Amino acid sequence: MRYSYQREVIKNIVCSTKSHPNAEWVFCEAKKQIENISLGTVYRNLKILENTGKIKSIHDDNQVRYDGNIDDHHHLKCVECGALIDTDIQSNFDRKKIIDDYDFEPNEVKFFILGKCKKHTK
Amino acid sequence: MRYSYQREVIKNIVCSTKSHPNAEWVFCEAKKQIENISLGTVYRNLKILENTGKIKSIHDDNQVRYDGNIDDHHHLKCVECGALIDTDIQSNFDRKKIIDDYDFEPNEVKFFILGKCKKHTK
DNA sequence: ATATAAATAGTAATCATTACTACTTACAAA
DNA sequence: TTTGTAAGTAGTAATGATTACTATTTATAT
The missing domain is CATH 3.30.1490 (Dna Ligase; domain 1)
Incomplete structure (x- = not known):
């Protein structure tokens, strides 16, 4: 997998909070660091990070939330x-x-x- | 709450299956009995039936499914x-x-x- | 029988997410 | 160090589940 600064920023955001944020919140945080980052990029990279075991997802009612804590819990x-x-x-x-x-x-x-x-x- | 034939049909559909169907499936079944029933009516009544304790909902990934078994399980x-x-x-x-x-x-x-x-x- | 508030059908809007496309960039090889 | 190229991105359009809206219909109390 090729390096991507956007992905790095997204991963750090998810792994620096215990709030279990959704994509929209991650997007807003990421914009503070990369002004023109795209929401689609956030969704795509969250999925990639999940599939490569860097983060976990939680289905909460009808929203997906992400968790930087990958230990079983x-x-x-x-x-x-x-x-x-x-x-x-x-x-x-x-x-x-x-x-x-x-x-x-x-x-x-x-x-x-x-x-x-x-x-x-x- | 006023009687509604549509609601009665919807309740019977959910309570007659163990498949934990979603709104779309309930809608298709209901159309077999009420040809012009509206999808909105199905959604609204599923929610009413849930709120009055007649059925339960299950959030499965990003879909809501319904369950006629209201015992704790x-x-x-x-x-x-x-x-x-x-x-x-x-x-x-x-x-x-x-x-x-x-x-x-x-x-x-x-x-x-x-x-x-x-x-x-x- | 009639009035009326609740429920419906049909359609439009919303919200989260995914798909698409032209442009940009990481990085491998010359 | 340039250069080729495939992977990644920004921006926007599309999708799918669900909810909102509105004119019409209907259950039911009087």
């Missing part, structure tokens, strides 16, 4: 403000039961907990 | 064919840990397991 989502919070909680399920009962080969778990973050608990 | 998703399969697996997490460590009030878990269904395991 799950999220808490605040239903009030939409914030996603990284956690180290484990998702353990009975692998054998799934194979036996459902004839299904499990591979990966997507898991998040909805609730209210500290800003919104009363 | 989780899904297996086949990465090959996109099939969603209902399960009775439990999602147990350490509620106290989440409150203590993250100052977060958990309310609901969304959880699904990606893998391959029996049609696609070799």
Whole structure:
């Protein structure tokens, strides 16, 4: 893969925040560094970075958000403000039961907990 | 809420399948019973049925799918064919840990397991 | 029966994302 | 160090899912 300054900037933006931003936000941040960067470039490079394992994507309702934390982890989502919070909680399920009962080969778990973050608990 | 034949038909379609259909599929089925039903009517009523607890929605990638099974349950998703399969697996997490460590009030878990269904395991 | 507010059909608009195209640039080889 | 070229980009158009709008229809209370 050829070097691209735009891709470098985009990667650094995603990896420098814990806010799990969407493409639009990354685009706005990137414009601060590259005034005429294109939204299409942001979308394309986010996908490339995801496919090469540099970042992860999270499907949140009907938007895609990106995460610079590529370690296995799950999220808490605040239903009030939409914030996603990284956690180290484990998702353990009975692998054998799934194979036996459902004839299904499990591979990966997507898991998040909805609730209210500290800003919104009363 | 006023009675609507369209809403009744839409509800019966969603509650008569385990395929977790999207709005487009429900629309096609509904047209078999009401030739000139409008896609907007389908979207509006799916949302109403969800808000009144008659059906549930599942955000799958960038599409919304609906589920007539309103009992608490989780899904297996086949990465090959996109099939969603209902399960009775439990999602147990350490509620106290989440409150203590993250100052977060958990309310609901969304959880699904990606893998391959029996049609696609070799 | 009639009034009326809610629901509908049909169509236009929106929003996130992807596709297209002419121009630019990284970088390999001369 | 130039130069050829394929990969990458900016800018814009297109797509697909969903929502909004509006004139017409319909459920239902009086």
